[in-house]
Amino acid sequence: MEGYLSLWDEYGARIMESFWANLQLTFWAFIACAVLGTILAIMRISPIPSLRAFGTAYVNIFRNTPLTIIIAFGVFVLFGVFKLQLSEDFQFNFFLIAIIGLTIYHASFFCEAIRSGVNTVPLGQAEAARAIGLGFLPAARMVILPQAFRGAIVPMGNVLIALIKNTTVAVAGSVAEISGLMKTMIELRADQGILIFLTVAMMFVVIVVPIGLLITSLSKKLAVAR
């Protein structure tokens, strides 16, 4: 026990700092993937075949590419080959690359979550919207999507939870986050071994469980009564 407390003395500040990085990655990547995912979903339900084809292709390509590869690609190709610097700050550059990688990957899942919500909206709603003279975009914005979002709370929540845990993959992109620090602690504090691992796992549980409960209650509260 004493050894474990000394681990917190030694690394406590960095544990919090690193975990904060995971939460920041989650926050920015979720906002960005919600925007991109919604645009993709509109493309996939639009009446224009080329947009539908693009949306389908995007989803199928990025949903089926491992996230580690997308983020490693960012480092090896954007940083390694093209020497791209998105920011003057060397470390912040990798943080941005990681957000882009997480966004690209999770947007495909977010798109599909919304599409599943669209399927909960009865066809009559779309027909009624057209009947009162709304075009595709106004119909989507005012009739279809508001109901689709409310029907897609659970799948969107699943995307968020997956995203929180997937921020640990950013370690492949040289971001100082918690799973990288976990490796460091296992290397330098071998005496604590499995406790280090359990500590990090617990931190994720503490964040993810309340989010799961919130999603369940929201999904009941916001469900469209039909």
Next chain:
Amino acid sequence: MRKNRFGAFAAMAAVAALTLTACGGSDAGGGASSDGDKVRIGIKFDQPGLGFKDGDKYTGFDVDVARYVANELGYDEGKIEFVSAPSANRETLLETKQVDMIFATYTINDARKERVAFAGPYFIAGQDLLVRADDTAITGKDSLDGKKLCSVTGSTSAENVKKDVPGVNLVEQQGYADCLGLLESGSIDAITTDDIILAGLAATTANKGKFKVVGAPFSEEPYGVGLNKENNKCEAINTAIKKMIDSGEWKKALDKNTEGTGYKPSDLNPPTKFESCS
């Protein structure tokens, strides 16, 4: 419906059977260490020049020392079984007796001594820098300010350089091979870790002549032989290492594995002070 349910049950039974046999298999393997017939040695499988699995052959300095020591303990070539020992698993492998000894760039330190015992050291490495062969700007730790460095996530070397060189830009990758690609393309200026690991990387056929080790080590990393705390081989291993050094085999193994990189081990080598084996 009835048929489906039967199918699901059969599938579950099959999965359970598979899991159970898997457990049984590893139990049998774990027992191998106590029968004295074979010796299981943990090495790195992915560290060229130190411990490397090349098809069904094992090469590197760690492997050569391990073979010599095992021979001295009475295990000839056919009795040695090499097992992969990645950095994060080394203590667990020893504690659960899945391996008898570990020769895997295993630095002796106090935190590790809480869980395992050490014999040796058989080599004293030091943290150093690997640069492109035509680079003359980087001469050691003090010329790193503002330079871009690469190291492996969670390694001691990455921690040291963050602490010692505040102005440095560090990229952390999953393995040293990933760092080599970035160094070759010019995105970074140097790779940092233990000198002998760097020499091993530079000595591989694909990299020959492209990189050089700077040769200004700024830390001391005594590589020990990891053992279970209840071992009785520590003294014998120390004796074997001394014999290897005195006979010249140690030097021969070191030269063979770092050939063509201009690497010279630091003055602390060969080691003269050994663990006390209490």
